[in-house]
Amino acid sequence: MKARTSSHRTSWFTRFAQRCAHWSGQPVTFVAAVGLLVVWGISGPIFGFSDTWQLIINTSTTIVTFLMVFLIQNTQNRDTEALQIKLDELIRATRAANNSMLDLEKLEEADLDRIRADYEQLAEKARSEITNRKSRRRKSD
Known part of the structure; x- marks a missing residue:
């Protein structure tokens, strides 16, 4: 069985999810998020710590968290599937291995x-x- 090479095409969502997951894990993204929180906190007195001021951060963080859960889960599912395939290949290729261990995740x-x-x-x-x-x-x- 011939393995696919990295030149095969991936869906737009797969590429998007991989880029977002990679981008979201970078230190600069963390620093930017902290910076936004600091700006939001500093702006509190300007807006009188109003309900709208609080609603902005609550809504923003809820939306970002909601969307990131799906993106990260997508990349995690692909990573886990790839890992399972690699482990299955190692089991299959190892002469003394117990082939009944293939597909245990099912x-x-x-x-x-x-x-x-x-x-x-x-x-x-x-x-x-x-x-x-x-x-x-x-x-x-």
Whole structure:
């Protein structure tokens, strides 16, 4: 199966969401937001701390937050999907890997809990074996 290259076309929304998510995570964006809050705060006495003055910041922050939730969720969904595909490929390509681990994200929570419990038992057994080896080495020294 041939992987797509980065030259494939993406939708306008995907490009927009990626740019917004990247832009919103920059230090300059944080500084700009703090600057707007400072300007808003300083303007309070000018407008007599009126209801309209308060409504401006409340409405603005609510709208920005509402829209950013969807943009960030979109980029997060794509990142998670890409990560799952990469992990699936590593599992598939590793000779000793358990291929039943592919697509675990589609299982129900109870199924995931049972699989996790199995792996926790394997981890506990491995830690116990390491502890036993260390104690045998100490006794032989």
